[in-house]
Amino acid sequence: MPPTRITEDAFRRVLREGMPSGAAMAFDVLTLEHGRAVLRMRAGAADIRPGGTVAGPVLFALADLAVYAAVMSAVGEVPLAVTTDATIHFLRRPRATTLVARARLLKEGQRLVVGEVTIEHEGEDGAPVAHAVMTYSVPPAR
Amino acid sequence: MPPTRITEDAFRRVLREGMPSGAAMAFDVLTLEHGRAVLRMRAGAADIRPGGTVAGPVLFALADLAVYAAVMSAVGEVPLAVTTDATIHFLRRPRATTLVARARLLKEGQRLVVGEVTIEHEGEDGAPVAHAVMTYSVPPAR
């Protein structure tokens, strides 16, 4: 199996230095392997909509973070990697509980890296609340 | 021209009551007409990434807000309308300045409303930093 090219510590440092909004999210890293990342997040008070659901942009931010981790697990520290396109489907009304995002890469190209991510309530596999596909553009000089 | 079915005051109230994260964004409403909404937002400190750019999830949240306003301008107050799918393309590195989001509806169906939105730096028409297409599902009982 190809090596995991980033540690959790390095990932958190990249966020602190380059994406404060990501660093501010209260997440645990459950898995970090080459091309795969699993993050767990408890929705905070600011994320919750009346009725006890989680706002769409919060799910988007979590999905983006998980794919970003998967990208760096495969290509290493590339703080300047940027999302070029993202498609998210909101599938079920998320409850304001703990969410798990599982990301894996579909393509690991020289310039473009594509990943998909599924977000579920913790402990409820198979009934995703959101699914996203995202492309990251990786700078050539690395 | 068909009527504008929501006022800015009512839109802000729907946000306060149903989407606190949207209400917390510092935006002005420049236009609110049937099927069209233009919002202006100055990026806040928390939204900015080192290098003076704006985080992708912040652009997503702004795009979502502008389409939500356009949806309600056409179908009226539907606090329970939810985004079902969203595709965003990040086109240029956004600067941490004032952004303008222009949303318009592509389809105004009974159940599904589709809108597109372009985000630009204020005063720089024609060079969008992001473009999104979003579908809102509207509850049948309205």
Place this chain on the structure above:
Amino acid sequence: MPPTRITEDAFRRVLREGMPSGAAMAFDVLTLEHGRAVLRMRAGAADIRPGGTVAGPVLFALADLAVYAAVMSAVGEVPLAVTTDATIHFLRRPRATTLVARARLLKEGQRLVVGEVTIEHEGEDGAPVAHAVMTYSVPPAR
């Protein structure tokens, strides 16, 4: 496990009656279970681009067909189900060989059914040439 609500014969009949362009594609049905469909297709002469690759719209048509089969395997014969949105990522240059499309549903709603599909060269699991997510709108009266 919930029942498979369509047979291969019925699926092919729905295509012949309602989607001649789908019926004209030379495909085998490898799997048809509740919410899952696997189709195999050999690219025809008209589908191939110089250099021996397969045109994007052909992959789109195959992806659409596989998700349509998965939709009907779950909700039964709904000839009037229509695609409302589709996002496809072209991941690798497809060779003009036999392609396998694996579709599964992410959401089985009353009105909206969302599926994802991966297309690979036959015998080459794990290196998809395309990935798509598609939403079908299902008529209420069924």
Place this chain on the structure above:
Amino acid sequence: MPPTRITEDAFRRVLREGMPSGAAMAFDVLTLEHGRAVLRMRAGAADIRPGGTVAGPVLFALADLAVYAAVMSAVGEVPLAVTTDATIHFLRRPRATTLVARARLLKEGQRLVVGEVTIEHEGEDGAPVAHAVMTYSVPPAR
């Protein structure tokens, strides 16, 4: 205004040599300017579904063709440009009549070119039957 970098004749030649399925579509080129292309197509018998509507993959192929023309109008003949992602929304049931696809570029990058396209019935502006956003990856050596 920047120059139009391809003629209709050259565009048709690129299709004949590199995308026979595109060359086989019966389309007229109404406009071809730097970053903009308008194509008109009459749906053929094979494209039509019972009830007199047009199959989704046919709309996808038309959208792809129009964006491809817009890409080459801006960057010149790049037969090896490939679509990397495409999102299409089907907005209204298309009638089996003449369709007009209007494509324009949103971003003209060194490596990635993004365009959007709207498909309407001829003579019915403002009520699109489909809308798509597509990214083309352009080879570096050109």
